[in-house]
Amino acid sequence: MINGLNISIILFLVGLYGIITNKNVIRIVMSLSIIGNGVVLFFISLGFVEDSVAPIIIPGVDNIVDPLPQALMLTMIVINLCLTALALTIVTWLYHEFGTLDIGEMK
């Protein structure tokens, strides 16, 4: 039962664990991107078709992987990148304003 779909759900939960237990702000941003990668893995393994190749339609190829989740995931990866970039800019300002990176002490 170890297939990409279940592993990505576990990856999702690992990221969730990271967000809940961590105090350091940068660690929270990192576990957020772990969750993002978990969801990307989930979508990619959604489209996987056993013993088939990448969706480039060359005359000799007939069994290809489902291309749609891969196209959706290109959009998704870029959005995760933008979220992480924005979060890190806000983290730099948080450190500058509050002096600490610990979310509990930011009063």
Next chain:
Amino acid sequence: MTSRIIKTITRVLFPFILMFGIYIIIYGHLSPGGGFQGGVILAMAIMLVVVVYGHNRFQKFVPYLLFIEIVGVILFILIGISGIASGRQFLVNLGTIPLLNIIIGLKVFSGLILMYLFLSRWELKND
């Protein structure tokens, strides 16, 4: 970060990464790849140089990069409206896939470099 070995290696590697990135963008719709991946590879080529030679020297390129961003979005919407001008719905493809690839490639390229330049402003002034 400024030892001679690293500088010579970047001078050697830089053109190859650049060419590989451009190849991925232009041949995106024929071989595995596309606008996004090619743009990232291009950005990595420039990033290599910016990291090794210090980011302060490259801060003056920021207005040009912002200009690329805005022109990229304007071109994308113009292509969309060209679909309407041709009488059919918005974003109808009139053989414009390579052009869109190049636009997205340039956007992701300038976006990543801008992100690095602005986030690196907060570095402690050690080098």
Next chain:
Amino acid sequence: MKGEIVKKFVVASVLSLLGIIIITSTMLTYSTNLTSEISEYCLENLSLTGAINVVCAILLDFRAYDTLGEVLIIFVTISGVVLLAGRKK
């Protein structure tokens, strides 16, 4: 320090419970053949787009509207980063 470990153990067990519920109730497996109708439609009309790489064809032709939204997201994030990081300290 002891309270910290207990708290982490509780969180870990709650999350693994959530994982077990989702994994057991969906029982997902890899598909053996291409079932999604959208991909079949895209493969049929691929010749209209002129691209061989189906992922690129979907991204830039069949679902170009998604890519428009996503190009906007890059644009907004970059100007957001430029604005926030550019503010005087």
Next chain:
Amino acid sequence: MIDHLPIFLLITPLISAIFLAFFSLFSKTEKIQKITAFIGLFLPFFYLVLLFQDLSNGVMEYNIGGWIKPFAITLVVDELAFTLAFITSIITFLSFIYSLKYMKNKDGKFYFFFLIMVSGLYGIFLTGDIFNLYVFFELTVVSSYILITYGDKKVSLKASFKYLIVGSLASFFFLLAIGLLYIKIGLLNIEYLSIHIHNIDTQTQIVIFSLFLGAVGIKAAIIPFHGWLVSAHSTAPSPISAILSGITVKTGVYIFIRIFALGFTLQNLNEMIMVLGAITALGGVIGALVEWDIKRLLAYHTISQVGFIIVGIGAFSTIGIAGGIYHIVNHAVFKGLLFLCAGAIIYRTGTKDIREHGIGKAMPITLITYIIAALSISGITPFNGAVSKSMIESSVYNYPLIWLILVFASIGTVAHFSKILYYSFIKSPKNFKKKKKYQEVPLSMQLPMLILAFFCILLGVLPNLWLDNLILPASSSIISGYSAIQIKFLDPLHILKEWIIVALGLILLKVIIVRSKDIDKLRKLISKFNLNTCIFIMVITLISILIFLKIAN
């Protein structure tokens, strides 16, 4: 001729945003930027009026890219999408005019993000494709993170960070649910999803629905998922929090309606949603009990009003859903007005704490508009809140417990808004010697407030104008039974009930004032919740929803 109205509606704010960015690169003068922003926000009115005529002959579809329906991304303009797009254009245009004076010292880039957020909102309400819904929702949410940081310095950064983490968590839940739907049905068009959804096995349907509920719960701030909303909406600048509370929370409710209309074949789903809505309504009011900061109080009341809407939709009867949708419209109007009044008070007095206000008669326009908004939020007869609240309450008659919770919530609402009225306007401020003479806010801030107040009255006095041609067809498209309901307007039973609620509210106010000491103790307890415990509570609620649905089916 294919009419391209839906696309023009979405593109105009975009093009003006891009021109604004172009101008801000070269010329530093603010004038051009404000004019382009004005054009970008004013044109959508014409498109919407034209759309309204086309809407009369059936739902409009627009396939992007020229592909056929279930495989291309289609823009669907039905009554529900039209009402929300119309309300968005009104509220965003008015708070743009309001922000001309209010954001005087901030730099020009503010309007760029403002316009992108507006085009994101139009994008959400128009798409008929579920992944596209995610992309445009992310566009709106990203631009609202940046807009929040325009608020007061330190606190808004922390609120924006918290909102970013919780918001992207909601998007990841949403994506997981889309993935599960795609693996079972292989389609992404919402209309075709609702056709094929019944042949998914119930176990997966349970997981899909609870993941969607988790995502929408965070976006629409249903009670266990509401942690982020209060700090985000209270620290944002007032015109932005007017839009956040008025429209962006409504996108969560809109997505909830679209998903709920997919037609999940699960038993007693409606009861669970109604209970969640009732808890949210009461929880928002209890949360507001301890607040002295005017904007945090309004943010808590946004949560409780969303609870009313969720109950209305959970009732899944024509009157319930019509009441819910009509309350979305009303809430956007009077909550936007309340935030603009709060902004006017803060603009003059500088402090957010209502105990230091004591404005008295110095600001007549703000006083009048505030009273109109307060009366309509607590649902007094001639104003718009009464119509939709009575519809929601009458849709829950056969669930007495939920009806009782809703009544308690409206009592709390009356108490809190008379508390603001009493402290901000009537009572002199705490330290008496600081009694400054406040003069009225400039005209460009008064105008939006007066227009919104006029809408409050118009929606309340003439409900049938909106109900018959917009709200009822919208609710009929969700449930097949279209029974034209006659709003029993001005019937004595409702008025009597309202005045009882007002009386009880004033008594509750007396109790709050007398016992304000131990309320501060309660405040300490509530303020202990930080980001980690909020998300932990969300996970626990998600598990309990999953287990409840598993037992019930």
